[in-house]
Amino acid sequence: KQEVTQIPAALSVPEGENLVLNCSFTDSAIYNLQWFRQDPGKGLTSLLLIQSSQREQTSGRLNASLDKSSGRSTLYIAASQPGDSATYLCAAPLSGSARQLTFGSGTQLTVLP
Amino acid sequence: EADIYQTPRYLVIGTGKKITLECSQTMGHDKMYWYQQDPGMELHLIHYSYGVNSTEKGDLSSESTVSRIRTEHFPLTLESARPSHTSQYLCASSIWAAEGSYTFGSGTRLTVV
Numbered sequence: 001k002q003e004v005t006q007i008p009a010a011l012s013v014p015e016g017e018n019l020v021l022n023c024s025f026t027d028s029a030i031y032n033l034q035w036f037r038q039d040p041g042k043g044l045t046s047l048l049l050i051q052s053s054q055r056e057q058t059s060g061r062l063n064a065s066l067d068k069s070s071g072r073s074t075l076y077i078a079a080s081q082p083g084d085s086a087t088y089l090c091a092a093p094l095s096g097s098a099r100q101l102t103f104g105s106g107t108q109l110t111v112l113p
Numbered sequence: 114e115a116d117i118y119q120t121p122r123y124l125v126i127g128t129g130k131k132i133t134l135e136c137s138q139t140m141g142h143d144k145m146y147w148y149q150q151d152p153g154m155e156l157h158l159i160h161y162s163y164g165v166n167s168t169e170k171g172d173l174s175s176e177s178t179v180s181r182i183r184t185e186h187f188p189l190t191l192e193s194a195r196p197s198h199t200s201q202y203l204c205a206s207s208i209w210a211a212e213g214s215y216t217f218g219s220g221t222r223l224t225v226v
Contacts, residue, residue, distance in 0.1 A: 042219055043217035
């Protein structure tokens with residue numbers, strides 16, 4: 001069964017810092033890995049999708065990497081801003097299925113002005 | 114602009130009432146999901162559907178029920194609401210988790226008093 005873990009659970013940084021959020025998964029036979037953002041009381045918004053054949057994916061100040069062999073993914077946020085404050089979740093497909101995602105518990109990020 | 118809609122956005126209701134949370138999507142996705150999320154906690158899958166007239170229970174046991182009579186519509190019903198049902202309910206849809214089409218609604222925050 002796929003299990004997804006995120007460390008740290010919470011992170012507080014001053015504005016302008018670069019930061020890394022970590023995600024680990026137990027079943028490396030994944031089709032892809034996704035990173036989502038969730039603002040308080042809202043739904044999830046997809047940020048980045050990394051296919052299993054890729055090692056990283058970039059969107060603006062965000063860069064996500066994937067290392068299937070070690071069961072790890074990282075989300076790098078450059079030059080953080082207060083507007084980046086949110087919970088970031090990673091998700092991997094359920095073992096043996098491409099029809100469901102297994103979500104980590106998230107990292108709650110606070111960027112202080 | 115969201116292509117998956119959840120109503121109501123907020124609901125406060127008395128114990129014992131029957132309620133239906135609505136979820137509709139306009140993307141033609143055949144797979145739909147309901148997640149339950151307590152504040153600051155992880156997502157738990159409570160129901161999913163891979164197509165019309167197909168519904169399954171998720172990892173987290175729930176007293177709610179769902180139906181899928183039309184592709185675009187996946188309502189969740191609680192026959193008799195209790196304070197323990199107080200939570201946020203998130204609906205999502207996808208074509209195929211492998212291609213990253215997972216899309217979430219804005220959620221319904223339910224409070225049972």
